Amino acid sequence: MTQRKKILLVDDSSTVLMVEQMILRNSPFDILIARDGEAGFETAVKERPDLILMDVMMPRMDGFDALREIRAHEEIKDTPVIMVTTRGEGVNIETGYTAGCNDYVTKPINGSELLSKINNLIGS
Amino acid sequence: MANDPNQESYVRRVLEETREYERRLREDNESLRELVATLECERIALRKRVEELEAGVTQQLTEMSTLRERLTAQVNANLKSTEQQLAIEQQNTNLANLYVASYRLNGALDRAEIVDAIREIVINLVGCEEFALLEPDHGGAWKVCSSMGLPEDFLARMATPESPLAGHLESRRLHVTDPAVLSVDELDLSRPTACVVMSVGDEAVGAVAMYRLLPQKSGIEPLDREIFDLLAANAAMALYRVKLQEQVKGVQ
Numbered sequence: 261m262t263q264r265k266k267i268l269l270v271d272d273s274s275t276v277l278m279v280e281q282m283i284l285r286n287s288p289f290d291i292l293i294a295r296d297g298e299a300g301f302e303t304a305v306k307e308r309p310d311l312i313l314m315d316v317m318m319p320r321m322d323g324f325d326a327l328r329e330i331r332a333h334e335e336i337k338d339t340p341v342i343m344v345t346t347r348g349e350g351v352n353i354e355t356g357y358t359a360g361c362n363d364y365v366t367k368p369i370n371g372s373e374l375l376s377k378i379n380n381l382i383g384s
Numbered sequence: 385m386a387n388d389p390n391q392e393s394y395v396r397r398v399l400e401e402t403r404e405y406e407r408r409l410r411e412d413n414e415s416l417r418e419l420v421a422t423l424e425c426e427r428i429a430l431r432k433r434v435e436e437l438e439a440g441v442t443q444q445l446t447e448m449s450t451l452r453e454r455l456t457a458q459v460n461a462n463l464k465s466t467e468q469q470l471a472i473e474q475q476n477t478n479l480a481n482l483y484v485a486s487y488r489l490n491g492a493l494d495r496a497e498i499v500d501a502i503r504e505i506v507i508n509l510v511g512c513e514e515f516a517l518l519e520p521d522h523g524g525a526w527k528v529c530s531s532m533g534l535p536e537d538f539l540a541r542m543a544t545p546e547s548p549l550a551g552h553l554e555s556r557r558l559h560v561t562d563p564a565v566l567s568v569d570e571l572d573l574s575r576p577t578a579c580v581v582m583s584v585g586d587e588a589v590g591a592v593a594m595y596r597l598l599p600q601k602s603g604i605e606p607l608d609r610e611i612f613d614l615l616a617a618n619a620a621m622a623l624y625r626v627k628l629q630e631q632v633k634g635v636q
Contacts, residue, residue, distance in 0.1 A: 371477030
């Protein structure tokens, strides 16, 4: 029996976390949650998720710094990361890609777009 | 007159040669007749074969046409199914957003939590980072109690009776500017994208004035209007509930 894939949701907003969980509710993934960049990095090291959905603006450590930490960590550096940004302007997206994200979605989150990007990166 | 032997011999020879020639001609004629018959048989067989092949080609063309029609129907059905699936996913997302907004507002226990929930809904579900949350004071005048992304002078003018917003606040009705005010437009006090007045009965308990939408938003969508309605109803009840709780605590 194959193990279910894990997705780590990193966001300080309860609203966004709930929306993401509801979108992923019927998908075959186990959901992990962290509420800031630092906790997100620590959970990623401990739980080895198959994919991370990372918010940008968060307390303690923002999403870009957390992503840089992940890419610098030998054991989790290849984990696909989708940035969840409020602002979809070029500069934000460029910073995300420079930090090493694989893809991005903008808020308000479109469920079909998010599921499609997750499936592209780790399959359903 | 006696016959000349040479002449007689000549005539006989000519007769024999003529007979021989005639015999060969008959044989050739017979051979040719047989050849013609054979060729006719072959022609008939070939014609039959051509007809069979033509019938086969016609049948194959018909089958191909049927298959093509079935393929087109299947492709159309797949497209329709994909569109339906996308529509269902979109509907699920919309329902998820509305459920989450409702859950956050109804689950909030104090004023700070309600304000926080309203802020998160406007930022993350509507897609606006230039907004103000206003509430009426005891005298009925409006004041800004929370805001994001709006300059101070803008906020100071917003709640005055002369403000263009005052009319929307007094009307107690949802105001939506359509087409919406986008990120590329100028920030204008008289043009909020939406002004949601939250009231219970005749009593207004708060309002949210939203200005320019985030760059990725191309306009107000049906879901946004549903969120505005939900804010107007559920946030109003949540704020009213907290207000009553505060009054009860004050009495105690």
